[in-house]
Amino acid sequence: MFYREAGQFKTSYEADQALFPIRQDKIGLGIILLVAFVVIPLTANDFFLASVMIPFLVFSLAAIGLNVLTGFCGQLSLGTGAFMGVGAYAAYKLTTIFPDVNVIFLVLVSGFFSAAIGAIFGLPSLRIKGLYLAVTTLAAQFFLEWCFIRIGWLYNYNASGAIEIPTREMFGVIISGAEATPLARYFVVLTITVLIAFLIANVLRGRIGRSWMMIRDMDIAAELMGIRPLQTKLMAFAVSSYVCGVAGAMMVFFWLNAAEPSSYSITLSFQILFMVILGGLGSVGGAFMGAAFIWILPIVLRAIPNMLDVDIGAETVEHLAFMVVGALIIFFLIVEPHGFARLWQIAKQKLRVWPFPY
Amino acid sequence: MTGASRSDPRSASPEMALEQAKPMSTLELDRTGDKTSITEAQDTILTVNNIEVIYDHVILVLKGVSLTVPRGGIVALLGANGAGKTTTLKAVSNLLGAERGEVTKGKIVFEGEEVQALSPNDLVRRGCIQVMEGRHCFGHLSIEENLLTGAYTRKDGAAAIKSDLEMVYTYFPRLRERRNSQAGYTSGGEQQMCAIGRALMSRPKMILLDEPSMGLAPQLVEEIFEIVKQLNDNEGVSFLLAEQNTNVALRYATYGYILEAGRIVLDGDAKALRDNEDVKEFYLGVGGEGRRSFRNVKHYKRRKRWLS
């Protein structure tokens, strides 16, 4: 009833190739952006902004980054955490070297460092494929983590071995450091995430995105059609690491405030990978859905006993949350292996034929 | 398997298949609905009754397909690309589950028992095996190992398996030459032979053959169908084959169904189908004056719209 494309004729290829060719989708996106930019800031409390929305957006961005590499280019990576760390440490160093430059600009620049590192660790992908490639990215993960601990210069030789984020402002509003309000940080994170997501979506629907998917779906055929495998893969590594690097920098600058090397450990890599797979490999929208599921669901689960006023220990809740998340991951994979993005498509398809079953 | 048990007129005997030259006087154009009466009869090995198949919960592919395969018969399933032949075969062999498809309506009876709920390996154990379209050899296994996996369900001892292996090698000498190569590296035709040979290794009562002739050299196509006929004659194996090479298929089959867009639109004795004008025109390519040249095909659309 509500989801009918009938009557929406596209008269030009421009219209057909738009990001959201269907009117209802456009309206939906408009509503989401409205909620994100207006409704949430007006209504949400600090906890929701600082502990739900900001991490959610940061993770979404990281998931988009990994999706470029794994979902679109088919190169399995377990080094996301470390690449995010490179972004974080680079941004941190940049703020000490250029204390007067706008921190948002530095965060965006820091991505280039992780892009470069990502490309270096992407080099073996020419020869090594699939799960085997995962080990090279693991090498990156553990090696970089070790560097974060060992190279004192990276954290300005702080006794704590951690990086701590200085207070910086923009237009008179404090946006980083402990004094920044969750609202200010939320706006920064939201803007960067939406912007990068939009730019990446552009790349993905064009020639370059297509060449990544060609490599993913059948690298031999892609090569026989004139795609240079190494160049294309390295580009995917670089772009993916750039996005992850920015996400990593945002993670410490606008969310955690301080980070130890262990903040960028293999656990983080896996967290992002879950989001990508569960959201749907090869879908930008899916990255958001996956991030929401993996980050927000446990928070909700932990809150449930409190709401119901049941008295069980914090750790029992944690154990149950683990079990539920695990079970739900399996459940959703069984329901739809291609993730929430596909589930959403199927739902739309059903809406289209509604009220008939098919 | 004796001739007497095949009293039903539809289940033509192999001898009939050989009498290709004799013209058939009547053209049988049964509609699927009339056949339910014989589904339970003893001499049908497989009955598919009005099944509906949906992929991914939303894509309806088969819209009520019914067919029967008589014991010892060779039944051909013809139809254009995407008509649903493969889907029908997979519905029978229960491989749909692996593709997120399901049979939502109708029933499938193999040797008098409903089999929709069984697993594919149960079905193989009961003697019904499928040769999948597109080869699907085990790439990392050698040709010989591939063949031996076909005998996985057999319990009749190494010697019997060994002799069957020999049999397959006699059918396909090319396989003997390449027996130790990894199947993934063999040529397309070699893989096709391997897939067929693998099915033979299970000593089935019934084989579902999906496009056996695809990618095979012409003389091999003839050979494959000769093998089909031999197995059918000597061992009484029944066949349901989906085949694009209508010419050959109808020469060897006893009965044929034509499937379009998920529905059976025409069925009848092979001979009758061969003489049907539409079939001639659209599947056999024989116009009034013999074979048409591929060079002279016309450019406007000439698709048959079946009335069903």
Added chain:
Amino acid sequence: MLYDIFVDPFVQMYQMPDFFLQVLWEGFVAGILYALIALGFVLIFKASGVFNFAQGIMVVFAGLTLVGLHENGVPAYLALILTIGVMAVLAYGIERIVMRPLVNQPDIILLMATIGLTYFLIGFGELIFGGEPKRMITEELGLPTGSTAFEFGERGLVILQHIDIAAAVIAILMVGALAVFFNKTRIGRALRAVADDHQAALSVGISLNQIWAIVWFAAGLVALATGIMWGARSDVSFALEIIAFKALPVLILGGFTSIPGAIIGGLIIGFGEKIAELYWGGLVGGGIESWFAYIIALIFLLFRPQGLFGEKIIERV
């Protein structure tokens, strides 16, 4: 500097042969223990093409069940038998609930499912056994403890832990048995077929359900053995799960599908990282073990993209 890299380590090896032997032995033991974990991965990968991320947690789970049962008063050997039973139930459950509905799905989806399983088992295990580390019941199980020291020259001493020797023996026996099982039986061939193509395996009548249950059970047994051995070295705790990452380079080096590969890969990594850490690690401040294994694996892979004994990656059009 150059001297430190190229000369000094060898001088040391020569001057302290007892220590070098000890390093080799430690490398051997570490290799064997890595191989044990890797073995569990190999089993399941071979049989389904699934990279079983949950192997690490299965190790912990098996160990905890054994110790937990014993703590509750079950005699050690009975606890062992009961644990085997638990692993069988687990295998059946995983096959029924997780694997069966996901047949013929892409590898990464199955990988993800095993990660879901990992989460579930972590929560479940901690719920039942609590999060604190437990002591492995080494002696109760009749495993040797203590150590033997061999005098070596003047001041030299090579110390062999009995439990390490037991671990090596058990690992080798297990690898032998599994290798025979996989290569000599009809099931072995079927497993490799399944790993290649689920649907085709179904079509020739291989019962994925049965095979998967068997293999997950076998992996559970390997996990139990691993849990006992690692538990005897440190403690049985959820932190052990992290060790499972060490199995990855081993696995990749040996080739995902090869049982002997797991052992040889384990030994290469074990020797390699111990020697590197002890003779070269000091140059960069030590602790290089956390990534060195991956670098070894990476270098090997550049020359053999399918690992040492892995099945060749077939590329054909």
Added chain:
Amino acid sequence: QDTNYVPLLTYRTGPFAGSGIHIANGMNDYLQMLNERDGGIGGVPIAIEECETSYNAQKGVECYEATKGKGALVYNPYSTGITLQLIPKASVDKIPVLSMGYGLSAAAVGDVFPWVFNVPVTYWDGASVVINYIADQEGGLDSLSGKKIGYIFLDAGYGREPIPLLEQLAEKHGFELLQYPVPANQMQNQSSQWLNVRRDRPDYMIMWGWGAMNPTAIKEAVKIRYPMDKFIGVWWSAGEDDAAAGGQDAAGYKALNFSGVGMDFPALQDIKTLVVDAGKTQTDPASIGTTLYNRGVLNSVIIAEGIRTAQELTGKKVITGEDMRVGLEALNLTQERLAEIGLAGFAHPMKVTCEDHAGSHPVFIQEWDGERFVKVTDWIEPMTDVVRPLLEAAAADYAEKNAPWPERTEACAQ
């Protein structure tokens, strides 16, 4: 009803659960006992809420955000990583952070960190005590010259923190410091580190470990036959479970401690009867009196005394985080007061001042006799003269790196 709300960031899951559980139980049980026995503090019950962090910084921050709005009085992160994240937030949100014997050593400088407390001692104090003790064994600081002292540590901020001090002392007293980092993902796999120890034959070993690292290290030490009486751990490597991993062979292993050993204290008895035996907690009765449990209790003692002091100073019954800060800064836990609360001799008397939030109090050494820890030394003073300048330099450095770091504006209540 009015309550004073105390969130407890704990971890009973994850790789550090082995240590975390005992701490969590101790912290929780003491406060609960106060509620049961005295109806809280100053007549106001304490609302206790545990939040599980799994020793994970992300979750730690989430717990913080989730609880700070409920009027939290103080945070005990029990993780250096989480502490570091909370330090800058404390002054903004006006909730003090109590990192008892961990976290950022420099936080002892109250002028720079008015909101952070690391009473009773810092890591640097601890490290200096170990060196002091070793010197005692060897016959004076001068005889340290030419000795080799090994330092095995968790390769993270926590383990690396004492290194500057140890290096400085090594230079000053002429001993050689050998470092053996244990990567966090290798905690249970330390054979290389201990082989190195075996090769280097250090005269003493110092350990800064946590969680699963401790028992593994002790086992490995036994394995290479390192003389256990020359092996000294920090107070976080002092758990019974840690030493028990080495069993009888580990006898002689020593660890620093600043909280009481055993359960012969009236307050602990109260906990046993009123809380544990009454089934109001999940504590295993056998664990009462163990090192880490008692550590947790001590942590809660400091919280409780902080609240009490705050109540006295402000005259309020229900206090805020700001009041709590004042209370903690005026904390003066005397011998008499300890006796009053049924914990005579449980800890060294401790006093916090506006300048010094740690107090550099003395600690003692306990030794594993194969079955339990026994106190083997008296209270040993840290080398305040070395440590204090270091602390001040580090605090200044922190403030500079985090410029603009807020100046202290909080008045000193003393």
Added chain:
Amino acid sequence: MNAIVTKESLPEPRPASERELLLRVDNVSLSFGGVKAITDISFDIRKGEVRAIIGPNGAGKTSMLNVINGFYHPQEGTITWRGEVRRKMRPYEAASQGIARTFQNVALFKGMTTLDNIMSGRSLKMSRNFFWQLLWRGPAEREEIEHRRKVEEIIDFLEIQAIRKTPVGRLPYGLQKRVELGRALAMEPELLLLDEPMAGMNLEEKEDMSRFILDVNSEFGTTIALIEHDMGVVMDLSDRVVVLDYGKKIADGTPEEVQANQAVIDAYLGVSH
């Protein structure tokens, strides 16, 4: 594209032997371990012709195509492409020089739609760099649309409008083959290598496919090398046929000559067609 053009209406092509040489294979041998896939084969392909390669299964036909477009590197022999002797080259270089192909086992990009698959054939012709792609609006979009037009022509030509937005993984085999042809056509190649384009098709579809091939050949002047097992198709479409058996060349000539060749009949045809 929909104009009715039949082969007869075009001027009779010049005999193949007079046409310009496009590609020459000289004494090429290729073996894998012990298996000799190709032994000392020489033949040529001339501009504008339809060249068929036939032979029994495992004769080395596919391997021959793989050698031509650089996927396999022959141990011996040379390949001359437009007068230049080619050294060892990577497949993407072959593609950029104008060699496109379809595959025996369909090698489409399974996760992409028909449209994207065919667009992917135009990758080499598109050039807007990463930063334009990021912005999309402007040059990148214009370029995309320009190529989309070309692709839509191909879609019309192959009559696959209805499946434009369908992921190709779900298409039936025959349509997949057609999409694959479309993808190769999108590359606007000089030489088009077709590996069993009609396997698995029924007569009607084969007729369609034949028409496409002939049209491509005559309209775009694309040279075609074709492997096919349907003798009817081969005899009707091709100008010259080379026959392989066990990696060796056993015949080369016009369809009529080849059909009459006894060696070919023995090795391949079985009976003379």
